[in-house]
Amino acid sequence: MIETANHDLLLRMEGVTKAFPGVVALADASLRVGRGEVHALVGQNGAGKSTLMKILNGAYRRDGGTVVLDGSPIDFRSPKQAQAGGISTIHQEINLVPYRSVAENVFMGREPRRFGMIDWPRMNRSAREILSRLNVGVDVTQPLLRLNVAVQQMVAIARAVSFQSKLVVMDEPTSSLDEREVATLFAVIRGLKADGVSVIFITHRLDELYEVCDRVTIMRDGRTVEERPMGEISKLELVATMLGKELGEVRRTGQTGFGESQRHGRGVLLEASALSRGRALRDASVRVDAGEIVGLAGLLGSGRTEVARAVFGADPVDAGEIRFRGESARFDGPGDAIRAGIGFCTEDRKAEGIIPHLSVRENLTLAALPVLARAGVVDRGRQREIVDRFMRRLGIRAAGPEQPIRELSGGNQQKVLLARWLCLNPKLLILDEPTRGIDVGAKAEIQSLIDELAGEGLGVLMISSELEELTEGGDRVVVLRDGRTVAELSREAATQDAIMAAMALGPAQPEAATDPAIA
Amino acid sequence: MVTTTDVRGDRQARSWDWVGSRLQQQGALLALVALLALGWARYGDDGFVSSYNLVSALRYNAMFALIALGMTFVLITGGIDLSVGGVAVLASVVAAELSPAGLWPGVTGAILVGVAVGLVNGGLVAGFGIQPFIVTLATLLAARGLALILAGNEAAPVDFESNFLQLDRIVGGVSLAVIIAAIAYVAGSILLNLTRFGRHLLALGGNEEAARLAGLPVARTLVAVYALSGGLAGLTGAILAAQTFTGNPNEAVGWELSAIAAVVVGGTLLTGGVGSVWTTLVGVLLLGLIINLLGFENLDPYWQNVIRGGFLLVVVVLQRRLTERRGSRRIA
Numbered sequence: 129m130i131e132t133a134n135h136d137l138l139l140r141m142e143g144v145t146k147a148f149p150g151v152v153a154l155a156d157a158s159l160r161v162g163r164g165e166v167h168a169l170v171g172q173n174g175a176g177k178s179t180l181m182k183i184l185n186g187a188y189r190r191d192g193g194t195v196v197l198d199g200s201p202i203d204f205r206s207p208k209q210a211q212a213g214g215i216s217t218i219h220q221e222i223n224l225v226p227y228r229s230v231a232e233n234v235f236m237g238r239e240p241r242r243f244g245m246i247d248w249p250r251m252n253r254s255a256r257e258i259l260s261r262l263n264v265g266v267d268v269t270q271p272l273l274r275l276n277v278a279v280q281q282m283v284a285i286a287r288a289v290s291f292q293s294k295l296v297v298m299d300e301p302t303s304s305l306d307e308r309e310v311a312t313l314f315a316v317i318r319g320l321k322a323d324g325v326s327v328i329f330i331t332h333r334l335d336e337l338y339e340v341c342d343r344v345t346i347m348r349d350g351r352t353v354e355e356r357p358m359g360e361i362s363k364l365e366l367v368a369t370m371l372g373k374e375l376g377e378v379r380r381t382g383q384t385g386f387g388e389s390q391r392h393g394r395g396v397l398l399e400a401s402a403l404s405r406g407r408a409l410r411d412a413s414v415r416v417d418a419g420e421i422v423g424l425a426g427l428l429g430s431g432r433t434e435v436a437r438a439v440f441g442a443d444p445v446d447a448g449e450i451r452f453r454g455e456s457a458r459f460d461g462p463g464d465a466i467r468a469g470i471g472f473c474t475e476d477r478k479a480e481g482i483i484p485h486l487s488v489r490e491n492l493t494l495a496a497l498p499v500l501a502r503a504g505v506v507d508r509g510r511q512r513e514i515v516d517r518f519m520r521r522l523g524i525r526a527a528g529p530e531q532p533i534r535e536l537s538g539g540n541q542q543k544v545l546l547a548r549w550l551c552l553n554p555k556l557l558i559l560d561e562p563t564r565g566i567d568v569g570a571k572a573e574i575q576s577l578i579d580e581l582a583g584e585g586l587g588v589l590m591i592s593s594e595l596e597e598l599t600e601g602g603d604r605v606v607v608l609r610d611g612r613t614v615a616e617l618s619r620e621a622a623t624q625d626a627i628m629a630a631m632a633l634g635p636a637q638p639e640a641a642t643d644p645a646i647a
Numbered sequence: 648m649v650t651t652t653d654v655r656g657d658r659q660a661r662s663w664d665w666v667g668s669r670l671q672q673q674g675a676l677l678a679l680v681a682l683l684a685l686g687w688a689r690y691g692d693d694g695f696v697s698s699y700n701l702v703s704a705l706r707y708n709a710m711f712a713l714i715a716l717g718m719t720f721v722l723i724t725g726g727i728d729l730s731v732g733g734v735a736v737l738a739s740v741v742a743a744e745l746s747p748a749g750l751w752p753g754v755t756g757a758i759l760v761g762v763a764v765g766l767v768n769g770g771l772v773a774g775f776g777i778q779p780f781i782v783t784l785a786t787l788l789a790a791r792g793l794a795l796i797l798a799g800n801e802a803a804p805v806d807f808e809s810n811f812l813q814l815d816r817i818v819g820g821v822s823l824a825v826i827i828a829a830i831a832y833v834a835g836s837i838l839l840n841l842t843r844f845g846r847h848l849l850a851l852g853g854n855e856e857a858a859r860l861a862g863l864p865v866a867r868t869l870v871a872v873y874a875l876s877g878g879l880a881g882l883t884g885a886i887l888a889a890q891t892f893t894g895n896p897n898e899a900v901g902w903e904l905s906a907i908a909a910v911v912v913g914g915t916l917l918t919g920g921v922g923s924v925w926t927t928l929v930g931v932l933l934l935g936l937i938i939n940l941l942g943f944e945n946l947d948p949y950w951q952n953v954i955r956g957g958f959l960l961v962v963v964v965l966q967r968r969l970t971e972r973r974g975s976r977r978i979a
Contacts, residue, residue: 461859495861
């Protein structure tokens with residue numbers, strides 16, 4: 129199958145490796161894209177998709193491996209070179225100039241000139257031609273910012289096409305589009321395909337893959353692990369491969385620090401129902417009892433973090449009800465949620481968690497300052513006492529409380545952030561990927577700590593991409609898909625396969641029923 | 648075991664980091680000491696280091712010190728306050744107009760005017776998310792304009808009969824302005840280091856999103872910091888009126904930039920999240936005394952700003968290099 133496809137291969141990347149100081153981003157990545165093919169590239173965060181694409185378009189230089197485009201080996205040193213060589217990239221965020229006209233954006237840097245001055249009529253005409261080939265009819269003289277995001281996306285594609293690109297890389301182009309806009313984009317992709325242009329399509333939305341892609345390459349941990357025609361791989365198999373699980377793998381591996389003790393709910397703590405917000409959340413519901421760990425599962429973009437932020441009052445919701453400890457609780461901001469007894473450890477420690485310049489002490493007591501201050505003056509004695517207590521209890525390894533937090537390892541930073549909430553004695557703790565990027569030892573420590581806290585009556589809502597963490601740690605697992613709650617699995621029912629099936633397929637679809645692995 | 652290897656590999660880098668951060672914090676202090684030593688060596692006790700020279704230099708620079716103190720707080724949040732020069736002259740005119748009523752009405756009025764402009768700044772920055780640069784540039788122009796309108800395009804005289812001029816009296820050998828500035832710096836240091844508000848400022852400048860998610864009152868803190876900066880500029884205006892005997896709407900041109908220069912020379916990062924009150928004081932003295940020393944060198948006064956500008960550039964380049972090295976180490 130691949131042999132026959134070889135004749136018409138446009139791009140061949142093989143054995144590509146790339147290491148950054150301390151991290152191997154690509155261990156052995158390969159990618160083969162046929163001429164006029166729409167090729168899906170999938171993998172979890174950190175699988176190496178972006179690194180591979182950056183090597184392809186010259187943003188990074190590879191350490192090893194071969195890249196052959198159209199029969200000749202290539203080694204681009206900059207995105208500009210790659211563009212000249214026929215590879216264009218359309219990023220998730222649109223890299224165009226909002227205040228300039230559509231035509232100027234299409235031809236920026238290569239404006240047609242006449243007597244040394246820009247030939248406006250010719251530039252507008254050419255831009256109109258290209259866009260109409262993409263079935264997009266817009267006034268090319270109006271500034272880009274007047275157009276909606278989808279049309280801006282089309283302008284970016286028009287720019288790519290105007291370079292006579294042979295290959296267009298689209299990195300999550302649909303994340304900010306609505307359904308109708310997505311349909312338009314897909315029509316454009318099919319048009320490119322008909323013109324013999326190849327497309328590499330990166331998305332986290334499974335349904336989209338099946339709608340437009342011909343083949344798929346799956347990456348995991350810096351390696352290419354699978355390459356298949358889209359029609360020959362089921363959604364379930366695709367998700368299992370992405371996550372690195374065998375179909376039918378049901379056993380509990382015992383690798384995590386979570387205990388086996390069954391906790392029993394002690395009354396409903398949080399009840400969020402039918403939350404919706406734009407396209408991110410459509411009908412998400414989750415319940416957490418006191419003393420219970422509820423796992424929140426879902427692929428990237430399924431709305432896991434959005435649910436957490438909505439409950440925490442960090443983002444407003446369009447509709448839905450949130451009840452906390454029996455009372456209606458649509459918090460106006462994190463401050464209200466914190467006062468009510470909720471803590472939220474964010475997914476992105478660096479961007480949303482730590483204050484890098486400040487010390488362990490300051491970071492740990494950041495949310496507790498209102499409690500620690502008397503007439504506005506921080507009570508240093510009590511602050512020290514709390515910091516000492518939690519540094520000991522959580523085993524935070526630092527030179528001392530005054531060490532800047534940026535110098536700590538990821539695991540210890542995470543413990544400080546956990547302590548930031550625990551010192552407030554919360555009723556509910558929301559953890560978004562609590563063990564991501566943390567070494568094995570610290571990970572087990574954090575997991576057994578969560579276990580212990582739940583034993584003391586704390587309700588925990590734990591978002592995780594790691595299936596073991598969910599099956600072993602969670603008393604229940606709620607699965608989200610495209611912003612909807614599609615399954616709620618009891619501890620017994622929450623096998624890795626069952627979670628994956630719900631993540632990939634949603635609730636009770638015919639495919640799920642016929643798949644032998646789930647029966 | 649992972650941690651121990653980490654520490655060992657990092658030790659070299661960390662000690663450099665330490666030297667770097669000391670330099671950033673104390674570099675200005677070293678320069679100040681060197682400058683005083685140089686002045687003393689060249690002109691002895693009678694000239695540059697004479698008590699008369701230093702006292703009069705301090706009297707004048709007390710005003711910069713107050714403005715720079717407020718600016719320090721604003722810069723720590725990652726913002727900027729360009730309105731302080733305008734606020735100072737507006738406040739000086741108000742103080743002069745109120746001077747017949749006495750010292751306290753004049754000073755209080757000046758401070759209230761400053762706080763009012765600061766509240767407008769903070770409200771627009773926090774409430775509408777407009778860039779501080781634009782907001783405070785607009786209020787700078789507006790405040791100067793208001794000062795001109797209020798004074799009728801000429802200097803408003805201070806009432807010599809009233810006790811307003813007591814604001815510039817000599818207490819224990821130094822101007823009262825110097826004592827006020829000293830008290831303000833002690834209070835400012837307590838505010839930044841010991842109070843909730845001060846810690847919020849640092850957290851907010853270090854990572855605004857993290858601060859928001861930790862439940863900090865981000866908007867309220869921003870409004871308060873601009874009000875504080877405005878209030879200090881207002882107080883400066885009152886002192887200016889007392890020292891010049893007038894509320895002159897054409898005074899204090901470019902003071903906002905001198906204040907920013909002093910804060911940055913002291914080591915506070917323009918990007919926010921890092922800063923200290925005492926290093927700002929050192930920055931103010933350093934820039935002020937350089938000019939003073941140049942006066943002794945019989946250098947053309949036009950060179951003053953060239954020297955100040957050059958100094959600022961050197962410091963900013965150094966800061967950039969220091970933060971860059973830290974940044975790269977964090978990735979590794």
